[in-house]
Amino acid sequence: MAWDLRKRIKDSERKKIFGGILDESTLMALYKLSNKGFFDVIYGPLKQGKESSVLLAEKDKKKIAVKIYAIEAGNFKRMHPYLIGDPRFKRVRRDRRSIIYAWCKKEFKNLERSRKAGVSCPEPITFMSNVLLMSFLGKDANPYPRLKDTKIKTKETLDKIVSDVRKMFKKAKLVHGDLSAFNILIGKKPYLIDLSQSVLLSHPNAEYFLKRDIRNICKWFNEDDKRYYEKVIK
Ligand SMILES: Nc1ncnc2c1ncn2[C@@H]1O[C@H](COP(=O)(O)OP(=O)(O)O)[C@@H](O)[C@H]1O
């Protein structure tokens, strides 16, 4: 089912398609993005979660992923520790909406830095309020499978992932912070996704997060994480 957001959607229809994920202010942000020409049509959700939903949209026949961070349901208290000590977010207020908007902007900025560093991750397009637009990683209308959904255990794949973790660390000066087989999509190559909680190296827990990321990944591949940690930091 496709939606042209430039036309008014009836509330009842909107609820039918998007369920609880689109509150008024989110819908406004989508209207604005659509009016600015960032996409022509929007389809129902690819993935619907408690804290975020990802929708599929299209611009000139090119697919776009639209990630929406839930304002009401999100556990925003969990987010605050990842914002502390980050000079990019020094002035963020502590109320729910401000923190979630900062979270969205953070993922955009982290994707931008990571792409510049040559990391395989979605290309960020723009963001507004709690809505992030990025390139769609998938085939037809289906996102690539998560590493979790595959049986891939090859060293070649692990090496590619670790090389991206290293680029993030060495060039983008970032640590993913939530890396696991859930946040890697497998296309022609592995892609790191879900960078909202990624932190700068100046974050007090950066080293701890990096070790945990590498441990999570090595566990999936049954490899020794200490060796791979050395590879990343050396
Ligand atoms: N750029 C993208 N292209 C295609 N699918 C995506 C993209 N980003 C997210 N998804 C889909 O949405 C799911 C959840 O995205 P993710 O960023 O991990 O959000 P969450 O914070 O909810 O874990 C992914 O597992 C994937 O299926």
Ligand SMILES: [Mg+2]
């Ligand atoms: Mg995720």
